[in-house]
Amino acid sequence: MKKPKIIIISGYGLNCEEETKFAFELAGGIANIVHINDLIKKPKMLKEYQILVFPGGFSYGDDTGSGKAYANKFKNHLAKELTEFLSRNTLTIGICNGFQIITNLGILPGGLTYNKNGKYIDRWVDLEAKGNSPWLKGIKKISLPIAHGEGHYVISKKEYKKMRKNKEIAFVYTNGEICKFQNLEKNPNGSEYDIAGVLAYNGRVLGMMPHPERAMFSHQSPIWQMDKNVQKEGVGLQIFKNAINYFLNS
């Protein structure tokens, strides 16, 4: 099977597309950054891709609520193509603002609102992988950075139970090496049920607040200074490798 092609959507204040492209290519994929207006012009383009990526950023400055305005634009012009893409055996990921966008698109359950203390926060967190998804293969515990003002995940009890049963909770915040190292609380934003990421479409669609593309190299971790003699590769890369391998090995 040949290398999968990855499309990373950009424009209107999304801003993590370049490092996300770098991560996918480091993991062995062929990634293109495509401005949403170019995709709107040539919607058929989506057919050439196996992996769809909504990267992190600040689309429309979070005005009217994070991800909302960008999701509206996407819906207005690309709803049909998106449905078609999801109906194929493809993978989709939304990271941070990308996660906020795809919850607003309605392809993931729940919503994201202001952090409990109302402040934007940049720190590292510990995650426990709970879900059943090609994105999570071989990942049990992982520590990644977050940087957001609206990461507080909201979901109804009823839906939560259903998701837990279907293994659609991707990640929960947990007490791990980072929290121990810097004596931080496990849940940085007050997310309900400590949810940091969720799944849909049989695990093929992943949305997560933490940034795996900011953990490509071990030197990006706050703990690296304690012991620099570790492998260069960062833990975050596994998520991107999983996506590539899903296609290489099938």
Next chain:
Amino acid sequence: MISRIYVTPKGKANFINSYLISHKFASDQRDKILKIAKALTNPILEEFFINKFPKTKKFTYVIEIGFKPGVTDNVGHTVEETIIDLLGVVGCPTPDNIAVYTSKIFLVSNSKLEEVKKIALSLHNPLIERSYVASFAEIKKNGLPLKVPKVILKKAIPVINVSLNVSDEELKKIGKEGIMDETNIRRGPLALDLTSMKVIQEHFKKFKRDPTDIELESLAQTWSEHCKHTIFANPIDDIKDGLYKTYIKSATNLIRKNKGKNDFCISVFSDNSGGIIFDKDYLITHKVETHNSPSALDPFGGAITGIVGVNRDTIGFGLGAKPVANVYGFCFGNPEDKSLLFRDKNLTQKMLSPKRIMEGVVKGINVGGNCSGIPTLSGFVHYDDRYRGKPLVFAGTVGLIPRKIQGKLSHKKQAQVGDYIVVVGGRVGLDGIHGATFSSVVMDSSSPATAVQISDPITQKKLSDAIIKEARYMNLYNSITDNGAGGISCSVAEMAKECGGAKVFLEKVPLKYLSLRPWEIWISESQERMTLSVPKKKWSTFKKLMEKRGVEATVIGEFTNSKKCIVEYSGKKIMDIDMEFLHEGLPKQHLITSSVIYKNIEPILEIKKSFTAILEKLLSNKNLSGFSFISEQYDHEVQGSSVLKPLSGRGRINTDAQVFQPVLNSNKGVILSSSTYPSYGDISTYHMASCAIDTAIRNTVCSGGTLSHLAILDNFCWCSSNDPKRLAQLVDSVKACYEYAVGFGTPFISGKDSMFNDFKGYDEKGEPMAVSIPPTLLISAISVMPDLNKTVSPEFKKIGDIIYLLGETNDELGGGEYYKTLGVVGSNVPKVDLKKNIKTYRALEKAIQKELIASAISVNSGGLAIALAKACVGGMVGCNVSLKSQIAPKALSVEVKLFSESQGRILVSVSHQNVAKFEQITATLPRVTLGKVIKDGKFIITNGKNKVVETNIKKLYDAYHKFSNSQK
């Protein structure tokens, strides 16, 4: 037709978002408004109400806070775009087509109207925001009014001629208070003194005509201190070429000559930023700006405009560099200070409190950096009552650009005769009129409110991406520059130098709203705009690209070689000034200094046995303690480049230098640091400068920087610069800059000055009062390290590691933090020993390259004791050290050993297996073995037999984070 959509969080809300929508829909208005309401609501989190006040919890009054007419409403813009995209509304969002006005509505359950009004005042800044208070009854009856805060400008005569055939008195008035309008109101400061006014008078006499208002305004902008840096350019005492040429520029020139083929400077002082070599493929650029005056009036707007503005100094470097890191620096009054200041005698124009200023500024840098996807990496915050009248807000941006683009050297650019003058980005409004001239004068009641602007980071992000990710590589323009101070009047005039002239058709400039007068359009500093010179044959390609990216691009004129700057307005020539006069006409003034006598003496200190309490107190002093409450709300990891973060170690101490990886497939790292010692200036501005340079360099080398590949930037923030004594202090510090930059071989690559940071106003009793900042010099350092894997962090690492102090300690408590706690200044200010320090830094560099160092922290404010405390808090480990054998020319008191701020000193820890190699490399340096990193968190400093400090890491941790936690 006006409708109001309310969006509230689900359930009983105590807070409401309101969107006033003004548009005449072709058909079925109700259904369309419903569509819009749905688009503005996340059904899982929110619900909406149309033209009907929402169901909420009980309240007595509501407070609505919105923007004043004409103030940038970013959320409003987004909603306008959403509507246009959703309903296919044609045309641009202008008040006459479609406009959205947002506001926030707060519910209060306080019965006293007076108190509610007080709350309202605490919720907004009257300068830019409006508040409306309504009772429950009123709301119940007819909800909130459907009135939009639209800008309405009455038609005014577009251009007036200003007679300079008047008395010197009147000339002075025009210069100070501005041109008299037809309505007999002065338009605000031109900041031109009598000499300049007379030169202009003479000039127009030659042509037998009066200048037009736009010509005068234009000259005022180009000649302003802010743009021409007259104080650094003018001859001063016997320094005939002025301070900048004689000391700053010539230092760089000499250093570059000395470096020969190792010179790493590529573009210095000539462009919007300074550019140096990163590696064979890339240049790295740096520029630090100040945005003080606006931040005093509107802290949020001032700060965000500062950071987003300096981003454009990066995008405006060469053919356009990509912003890869933001830096900041704040000097505030003490947030505990509750005293009131007013700008006017009638006590109507109240200054914001230091706390409000601090919160607004911190938020401004937050939104500016985070929304733009640029890591906000490096910064400091400093508190002193003398910043009460004017805070200092430093904002800087580091950029990255390929050395060659399309085979052309990327740092070279030149507008060509016949190129279109193209403006891209935001539209022009009244915001930011007289910004440049305003920041060149003392702030008082005549300070114009229109000088305040609010940035729109997303509009700029679209522009920035379109330029540096696409247009740059398509070779679509010959030159580009930022629209900052003076707006297009300055950017066009500057670029016109490259080819010899310009002709502008002012009516072509896109406006936010109608009826702006030509002079306003010409000098407005409305944000997010760049000016480019685009060859005619490339215009259509360029325009198409910008349209595809949602960026407005407009041809406003043409570059010429007429040696003139000509402006027309609907067919009428309204400005016709020789380039020569515009740029060189400003009369030189010979500045005179008169030396300052410092009267401070060293205090006699009482003998103390224990310094535990003092150390804990010092560590909790907000000038020495942590500021994680700022660092952690700034995204410093976007772009995936983070190596050494603003917060480090178990104890999350603020680092003095930060390291990042601008090119993800290169192991080279870039190190940033900065330093300022305002209080040293109370003793000597010469040593204030030399210490700032030494510290910025030392911080950088400590984390892995390369002394031979290190450049520095200067930011002079001075006060009352027409006072010969202040000028004398300036000359002293500039001389030190030359001395030490040359000594260290670290060239200045960019700089900026802000010379009038004074406040004149009234206290709560209406008594006149004035407060000026202490002369403040910020030195920023940027260095490239060959291998970022060798980065060293400041905190102690492992139990048993050996602790060393490199460098010599002298009796230098003067102007330092320890003396401040005793309420004295002293006279023994730290001095920098070039030869010794260079030797130390080179040795340290070598040790770091050989990976022998476990931790290195620069000994700065607060001295050795504070450095030790920080290193321990950072590692959450204890230490046991002895001061006995400290290297010093003469015997020292315990105070001095603990708290002296002698420069050139570094506290390092080394693990056992590296001790021998480390001691060999540092054998010839002044070096002492202080002690060990120990377990169970004890913090012990002995002097001979006595324990002079005995505490534990828990206490120190709490002290270090006390202030910061109180701000969260």
